[in-house]
Amino acid sequence: MTMSPLLTIAPDDLLVRYSLDSSRLGQRPTVQRRLADLRGSFADVAEYEAALAAGNPVVYEVSSVEPASGDGQLHYGLGVLQPGRIGGEYYLTKGHLHSHRPAAEIYIGLKGEGAMVLEDEATGEVRLVPLVAHSAVYVPGHTAHRTVNTGAVPLVYLGIYPSNAGHDYSTIAARNFRHVVIATASGPVLVERQAHLASLLKS
Numbered sequence: 001m002t003m004s005p006l007l008t009i010a011p012d013d014l015l016v017r018y019s020l021d022s023s024r025l026g027q028r029p030t031v032q033r034r035l036a037d038l039r040g041s042f043a044d045v046a047e048y049e050a051a052l053a054a055g056n057p058v059v060y061e062v063s064s065v066e067p068a069s070g071d072g073q074l075h076y077g078l079g080v081l082q083p084g085r086i087g088g089e090y091y092l093t094k095g096h097l098h099s100h101r102p103a104a105e106i107y108i109g110l111k112g113e114g115a116m117v118l119e120d121e122a123t124g125e126v127r128l129v130p131l132v133a134h135s136a137v138y139v140p141g142h143t144a145h146r147t148v149n150t151g152a153v154p155l156v157y158l159g160i161y162p163s164n165a166g167h168d169y170s171t172i173a174a175r176n177f178r179h180v181v182i183a184t185a186s187g188p189v190l191v192e193r194q195a196h197l198a199s200l201l202k203s
């Protein structure tokens, strides 16, 4: 006799409570990413090194729930991304592709103001999509995704993804996103990385 799928899920995986003032999902541990962990992510290297010399703050934390793995199963995580800037660039997550490239994901904004950089791996097509409370962002498969905090308070969100998605950070670490999100007087603007780097050399 096969066991009911329902009974294979632990009770504390069936219901998980969270607070918008904490980065923990239930009693799960959080993974912290500090400024030192984000070397290579920000375009302005001089500003990054100066900020790091002044301190090594937590930039974001993620807590994950993984009730079951296998075909059709879902995992999800709560992310809390602090406000801040390095040069003109907003605090950001490392960003990733899914190891299983076709895997899509849903991000649900819970608190704060931010945006997601969505970049097609093959073509480089890019979209900057707001990630705010009362909104959901669809991340298609084959799309690199990164979160930025464009506001003044922590950005809190949930990400829900297939259990077999996997996280490929190394592809982004090797070549980075082709675009950066820069703070301007009129708000966040998406700029080509190479153009931004050229403007930094001139200034």
Ligand SMILES: [Fe+2]
Residues within 6 Å of the ligand: 096, 097, 098, 105, 145, 159, 161
């Ligand atoms: Fe993802």
